Amino acid sequence: MSSNVPVRLSVNGRVHELDVEPRLLLVHLLRDRLGLTGSHVGCDTTSCGACTVHVDGEAVKSCTVLAVQADGTKVTTIEGLAQGDQLHPLQEAFWEDHGLQCGYCTPGMIMAAADLLARNPDPTEEEIRHGLEGNLCRCTGYHNIVRAVSDAAKHPHAGRIPHPGPTPEGAAIGLELAREGLGA
Ligand code: FES
Numbered sequence: 001m002s003s004n005v006p007v008r009l010s011v012n013g014r015v016h017e018l019d020v021e022p023r024l025l026l027v028h029l030l031r032d033r034l035g036l037t038g039s040h041v042g043c044d045t046t047s048c049g050a051c052t053v054h055v056d057g058e059a060v061k062s063c064t065v066l067a068v069q070a071d072g073t074k075v076t077t078i079e080g081l082a083q084g085d086q087l088h089p090l091q092e093a094f095w096e097d098h099g100l101q102c103g104y105c106t107p108g109m110i111m112a113a114a115d116l117l118a119r120n121p122d123p124t125e126e127e128i129r130h131g132l133e134g135n136l137c138r139c140t141g142y143h144n145i146v147r148a149v150s151d152a153a154k155h156p157h158a159g160r161i162p163h164p165g166p167t168p169e170g171a172a173i174g175l176e177l178a179r180e181g182l183g184a
């Protein structure tokens, strides 16, 4: 008899219903079940932030969330930021300011930055550095990342996430724990 659990959640505006193993992590649901490979896995210690997505409008490290905890939520990944050919202001700014080199940290960095700008539309450099503390980059030295977030903040919609999508029925359990673990 299968011990899988039904999960219903909205990802980038589209509702998905899946049966998942209780131990499946949200990042693996996104990457392996839905093919959304923009959320990266960069550590096994909840420290790098490469897996950051938004759950019900707040940034979380998706390697700290069980898929079953995301039941009933609205998830946004890096794939949900652009609107057609129109990049999100943060994506534009990272491009313009060379805020990436290998790019491995970039999706998580941008999702964390979007959360920061939603809460603080005009952050100081210190506030940006503090807000991205939970996201590690091995390449850039952070300077251009901070500059990109600062430049994106000049755009009126930089903290806005498009297409939050319909709210699936269900209840999220334990997400506060995951959010506490974000460190941002
Ligand atoms: S993969 Fe490193 S914090 Fe999630």
Ligand code: FES
Residues within 6 Å of the ligand: 099, 100, 101, 102, 103, 104, 105, 106, 136, 137, 138, 139, 140
């Ligand atoms: S650009 Fe390589 S880890 Fe950040």
